[in-house]
Amino acid sequence: GAVVSQHPSWVICKSGTSVKIECRSLDFQATTMFWYRQFPKQSLMLMATSNEGSKATYEQGVEKDKFLINHASLTLSTLTVTSAHPEDSSFYICSAGNLDRGVYGYTFGSGTRLTVV
Amino acid sequence: QQQVKQSPQSLIVQKGGISIINCAYENTAFDYFPWYQQFPGKGPALLIAIRPDVSEKKEGRFTISFNKSAKQFSLHIMDSQPGDSATYFCAASKGTYKYIFGTGTRLKVLA
Numbered sequence: 001g002a003v004v005s006q007h008p009s010w011v012i013c014k015s016g017t018s019v020k021i022e023c024r025s026l027d028f029q030a031t032t033m034f035w036y037r038q039f040p041k042q043s044l045m046l047m048a049t050s051n052e053g054s055k056a057t058y059e060q061g062v063e064k065d066k067f068l069i070n071h072a073s074l075t076l077s078t079l080t081v082t083s084a085h086p087e088d089s090s091f092y093i094c095s096a097g098n099l100d101r102g103v104y105g106y107t108f109g110s111g112t113r114l115t116v117v
Numbered sequence: 118q119q120q121v122k123q124s125p126q127s128l129i130v131q132k133g134g135i136s137i138i139n140c141a142y143e144n145t146a147f148d149y150f151p152w153y154q155q156f157p158g159k160g161p162a163l164l165i166a167i168r169p170d171v172s173e174k175k176e177g178r179f180t181i182s183f184n185k186s187a188k189q190f191s192l193h194i195m196d197s198q199p200g201d202s203a204t205y206f207c208a209a210s211k212g213t214y215k216y217i218f219g220t221g222t223r224l225k226v227l228a
Contacts, residue, residue, distance in 0.1 A: 006160070034215060043206060043220050044161070093160045105151060106216070108160035 003027050004096050006109030013084055013116055021079045021112045023094030029074035030096035034106065035067075038091045050077050084116040119144060121209050123219025130226050136194040138222045140207035143188065147209040151216070152181065152192045155204045164205075165192070197226045 003026040013019045023033060032051050036044040048064075050056040050071035058064045066088075068080040077096070081088055091113055097106040122141045130136045140150075148169055153161035167174045167181040167190065174181045180193040194201055202225050208216040 004160075041221075041223075043218050046215055049215055091158075095160075105163050105166055108153070108162065111158070111160045113158065 002105075002107045004030075004094065004107045004109040006094055006112055008112060009110060010113040011115070013114070015085055015116055016083055018080055018082045019084055019114060021081075021092055021094075021114075023077045023079070023096065023109050025075050025096045025107075028096075028098050030077070031074065031098050032106075033071055033077040033094055033096045035069060035077075035079050036093045036095070038093060038111075040091075044093065047079075081114065084114070086116045089114055089116045119217055121207060121217050121219045123207050123222060125222060126220070127223045128225070130197045130224065132197065132199060132226055132228055134197050134226075136197045136201065136224055136226070137191055138205055138207070138224070139189065139191045140209075140219050141187075141189045142209050142217075144209070144211070144217075145188070146211045147217075148212065149210045150181070150183065150190050151208050151210075152179075153206045153208065155206065155221075161206060194224075197224075199226045199228045202226050 005024045007022045035047045038044050046059050047062045048056045048058045048069050050069050052071050052074050056069035071077040093111040095106040095108040124139050151166035152164045154164045155161040165176045165179045167183050169185050178195045183190045205222045207219040210216045
């Protein structure tokens with residue numbers, strides 16, 4: 001149980017365009033989802049926390065207008081990188097959990113490698 | 118106070134040996150301490166986790182040792198195998214709040 005699917009696994013986009021990454025909980029209802037960014041050989045950097053039906057909470061220094069997060073249902077959250085630039089190239093990972101079940105262990109998706117050219 | 122310090126940064130172990138990774142925290146309010154394993158190009162996968170009311174938890178070859186008074190916890194991988202070669206992250210959280218991750222340890226197990 002507790003499977004999180006992330007799509008796409010990799011994407012290449014042109015500078016100035018937008019790209020959307022999907023994160024789905026396949027076998028549970030995710031009341032909370034987290035979005036992370038990871039640079040090579042570095043730890044996970046939390047970008048934002050999203051709770052179903054409410055606005056995402058962004059970490060300090062993360063541009064909310066550039067990284068749009070939507071958590072419209074209990075099984076789907078999306079991250080849209082708007083007007084992407086080469087410096088946005090990174091590995092993006094989501095994680096999800098159901099806080100109503102008191103489950104502390106969040107499940108991570110498989111990640112999305114974004115390359116902006 | 119929100120940091121979790123992880124060491125070593127990298128570790129090389131012979132096949133069959135014991136791999137030990139350590140983490141230390143400051144915030145005594147943390148009450149959940151998971152360890153994640155990450156292979157290149159993949160998302161982290163939960164290995165094992167512990168709460169502060171126990172001093173040790175074992176699952177197969179993986180053991181967490183927890184020292185509440187020292188505010189430290191460690192991951193022991195017994196009989197390390199080449200397939201264990203990955204990056205390991207410790208984390209800490211308070212309740213169901215966001216994780217605070219360590220900086221990661223790159224483990225290489227030599228065949």
